[in-house]
Each structure stands twice: as structure tokens, then as C-alpha cells.
Amino acid sequence: MGTFEAHIRAIAHTDGGALDLSDYVLSYADRHPVQGMGTWSLSLPLYIRGKPVTSLLRTGDVLEVGLLAWDGKKGPWGRGSYQTVMLGVIRSIGQRQALAPGGLTQVAVLSGSHLAGVLLGDAVNYYLAYGSLYGLFRGIAMTGLKGVTRLDQGLAHYLSQVAFEVAQIVRPYGGIRDLLSYALHTVDGEGAFDLMFANYEGTLWGFLEAYAERPLHELYAAILPQDRLGLLKGVKHLGKTFGEDHARAVIVLRPAPFPYGLPGGGGTLGEWPSLPLHDLEGGFEPTEDHTADWSDADVKNAFYVHPRILPLDETVVITYAPAILNLDSWRRYGYRPLTWATWLWGSTANKEVAPEFFSRLNWRIAGQHNRMDEYAGAELTVRLSPHIRPGERVRVENRLGDRTSVFLYYVEEVRHTWTPTGPWTTTLRVSRGLPEAVYRDAGWFVEGLREYSPLKDALFPVPTIRKEDSPGPTAPLKKHPHP
Numbered sequence: 001m002g003t004f005e006a007h008i009r010a011i012a013h014t015d016g017g018a019l020d021l022s023d024y025v026l027s028y029a030d031r032h033p034v035q036g037m038g039t040w041s042l043s044l045p046l047y048i049r050g051k052p053v054t055s056l057l058r059t060g061d062v063l064e065v066g067l068l069a070w071d072g073k074k075g076p077w078g079r080g081s082y083q084t085v086m087l088g089v090i091r092s093i094g095q096r097q098a099l100a101p102g103g104l105t106q107v108a109v110l111s112g113s114h115l116a117g118v119l120l121g122d123a124v125n126y127y128l129a130y131g132s133l134y135g136l137f138r139g140i141a142m143t144g145l146k147g148v149t150r151l152d153q154g155l156a157h158y159l160s161q162v163a164f165e166v167a168q169i170v171r172p173y174g175g176i177r178d179l180l181s182y183a184l185h186t187v188d189g190e191g192a193f194d195l196m197f198a199n200y201e202g203t204l205w206g207f208l209e210a211y212a213e214r215p216l217h218e219l220y221a222a223i224l225p226q227d228r229l230g231l232l233k234g235v236k237h238l239g240k241t242f243g244e245d246h247a248r249a250v251i252v253l254r255p256a257p258f259p260y261g262l263p264g265g266g267g268t269l270g271e272w273p274s275l276p277l278h279d280l281e282g283g284f285e286p287t288e289d290h291t292a293d294w295s296d297a298d299v300k301n302a303f304y305v306h307p308r309i310l311p312l313d314e315t316v317v318i319t320y321a322p323a324i325l326n327l328d329s330w331r332r333y334g335y336r337p338l339t340w341a342t343w344l345w346g347s348t349a350n351k352e353v354a355p356e357f358f359s360r361l362n363w364r365i366a367g368q369h370n371r372m373d374e375y376a377g378a379e380l381t382v383r384l385s386p387h388i389r390p391g392e393r394v395r396v397e398n399r400l401g402d403r404t405s406v407f408l409y410y411v412e413e414v415r416h417t418w419t420p421t422g423p424w425t426t427t428l429r430v431s432r433g434l435p436e437a438v439y440r441d442a443g444w445f446v447e448g449l450r451e452y453s454p455l456k457d458a459l460f461p462v463p464t465i466r467k468e469d470s471p472g473p474t475a476p477l478k479k480h481p482h483p
Helices: 115-121 126-130 132-143 151-166 194-198 204-210 327-333 354-368 442-446
Strands: 005-014 017-020 027-033 039-045 062-070 083-100 103-114 148-150 180-184 190-192 217-224 235-237 248-255 277-279 287-294 302-307 323-326 337-342 376-383 393-397 406-418 425-435 449-452
Touching (some): 027 083, 083 248, 103 115, 115 217, 148 151, 151 180, 151 194, 151 204, 323 327, 354 449, 376 406, 393 425
Parallel strands (some): 180 248, 277 393
Antiparallel strands (some): 005 062, 027 039, 027 406, 148 190, 217 248, 393 406
């Protein structure tokens, strides 16, 4: 292998202008999960250019970090090129001093979150601010929603009309509307979200989590260069770009990109084949450490989504569309349901009536969460690879077990570590590992699934009633003569 280099670019955007910290970085680490908020930490000398860091930076300033990992080669998806990996807000500045054999060590430690983390601090409470009835109507007016709306369009209205207005972040280099982007795309489904949205109380980010309809969707904060952002569908708002790769801080909401089931029992690979795929076998980012685990912790075997808005008892509502079962899994692991009440109610895109709509959702989640005990999870440490983003795929040799098999995994979390002299590493937490050949067979993901009809399905596991406990024949009614 040739020489491997890794370089960092760290810029603090302050009210007084941009401050280049690149030459002073002692260490940098970050964490990018595919569900939630990214975090980071940065260590610097306590004094820079004769001034303490605490006088140069303030909490609330924006940090821009880019990494370049280079071995003389380039490849797809930005391999070997500059990548912006963090656009974050400084949440804390710590001063560390210690006596060491070489003398007094003085270090400043900065830490914070992705720029979307500002939505974790601001909250809405219309009741306390305006009174319950006035606050309700003011909330409806702010969301800009009227009647039935697609979920992604409703959440885009919320971000634009409520979140960006409530979070009054103003900086010389841009406010929150300028700094944050979003790309929101949901499954075909509509609902009456105006009243629900206007009644919400809590943090601005908590609102998104409350209505994201997981696990149908993924909601996370990402740092995406222009080419990767272009792969996302749906309603978009584009804020400022940073770095050579024109990266943005993006709130991402998208349908879970795994193979899923279709009404009637068929399967489809869905968006899975179109996710960026990174080959970790040799070349640029060889795997240093590799663990793999199979577990029944995520096993589910009964699937049904039911409407929240029907004024019916829940035991009636959950039969609105047939549940999907895997009876073999049930007998092996016991009853493990995946179910929730959804605000979605039908789709006008293809004129579906509600039962057909919920049948489609049931099959979708069933195919995505079927046979979970047969997927492998792993943690991989590779040479610094800032081009790999959460929500993408990697190809890995399965070194435990059959060494000749090649697995595809889904990247759930990415962590980078950088110091001036090394180590320069990227650690990936991956899931849904299967042999590559399996990911070509859409039927694998729905195997064992079937619809359950409580009126005519004799195979459903029900308690056996003892003969002596069963009700006897009904006695005929006696006729009484009229008086």
C-alpha cells in the first residue's frame, strides 16, 4: 500500500468573523447516527495567538469541520476527496490543566451538536403563551395547513412556519433559516394534521420525532455534500453551503430504505439498490477490526398499523385491516408485535380507500422487519473514510464463519477520530447484514408472512378451551302464555 495521509480543516464562524483553527487541532471526534442528532468534540491549546480560546470563541458559535483522507487514489462517492463532516453549534467550552512530566498542559475542549441541535433547546407552548383556545387557532394559522395534507408537506410547513420562526437564531453569517436545510419525503399517505400540530407542546425537534411515523420512516440530522443531497427526494429547503464539497446541514426524513412486502405477499427491494455502496475489501479503506453478531433482540412476528382518528375501541380499530403474521417465528420466539396507531389516513395518489391503505402499510413494515434473527450486526473500524455517510451501504467480507461469503450491511452510525499524528480512523456501526446474493432476492424478505383473518383463520394460535369449561347447549326459550 502507498502512503496514507489525513488532514483536517476546522473553521469557527463567530460574530467577529471566521477563525481558522486547523493548525491548532489536537484531536477531533464525532458521531453521526442515522436516528437522531450528531455530536462532536474538538481539543485545542488553551492559548491561540497569545489569547485564551475562551476569549476567542463563545457557545453558540458555529463550527465547520472537513476531513481529507488520501492514498493517491480517488473513487466513487467522494473517496479520496475533501469531505465536510460537521456543521455544528458549540455547546460547551472547557478548560483543562494538568501537571505532566514535561510541565503544565493546558487544553481547551469544545463540544457540541449538529446545527439541528438548536431545535433541541427551543420549545413551543401555545397554552401558556396565548391561552388554550387562542393558542390553538394561532397554531393552526402558523402551520399554514388546511384540512388533509401529505405528511412530508405538513412537516415542511411546520419547519418553515413554526420552527424557523420560534428559533430566533440570528448571526452575522446567517440565521437558522439560512444555516439549516431539510429534505422531507414520506410514504404516500395523508392526514388532517392542522389540529394535531397546533396542539403540540415540547421541543422543536421533539415535534419532528412525535410525527415522524417511525419505523415507517427515518429521521436524522446529516451533513451532506451536494451530490449526496441530490439523491434525496421530497420537499426541500436549501440553506448555505460550506467547504469545497458544498455541504449543507440537513434534516432528513425518508421512508426506511429496506426491502419490503407488497399486498398479496410479494416482495420488492424498494430503494435499497439505489443507496450508495462502499466496498471495504482492500484498496482505500481496509477493515482493521470486525465483529459480527446475530441476535433475536429485534425479532417481530405480528404486524399491524391502525388509524388513530377512528372513534372506536382499540380492539376494533386494530382489525381495520388484516394483520400480517409469521407463525413460524411466533412459535419459536413467542408473540412479538410491531404495531402503532398512525395519524396517516389513506392516500389520494392512487385513490386508495382506508382498508387498502392500511393493508399496504402492514405489508410494508412486515417485510422490513421479518426474519430479523437472520440479519447480522457488526462494528467495523477502517482507515479514515469521511466519504462514508450514515444511511448508506457497505460491502464486507464475512470474516466470521464462511470466509468466502460477501455481506452487505446498512450503516447506522459513523464515528471519525483524528489527531495530528494518528490514529485516523472511521468506525461504522452496521446492521441488516446478509450475503450479497440474498439482497438480490426480494422474495426472501416476505418468506413466512401471511395475512390473518380472525373470522376464518384456523391456524392462529388461540387457547384451547377444556371440554368441561365449554358452554353447554343453549336451552330453548320457554313460551309464556299471554295474561
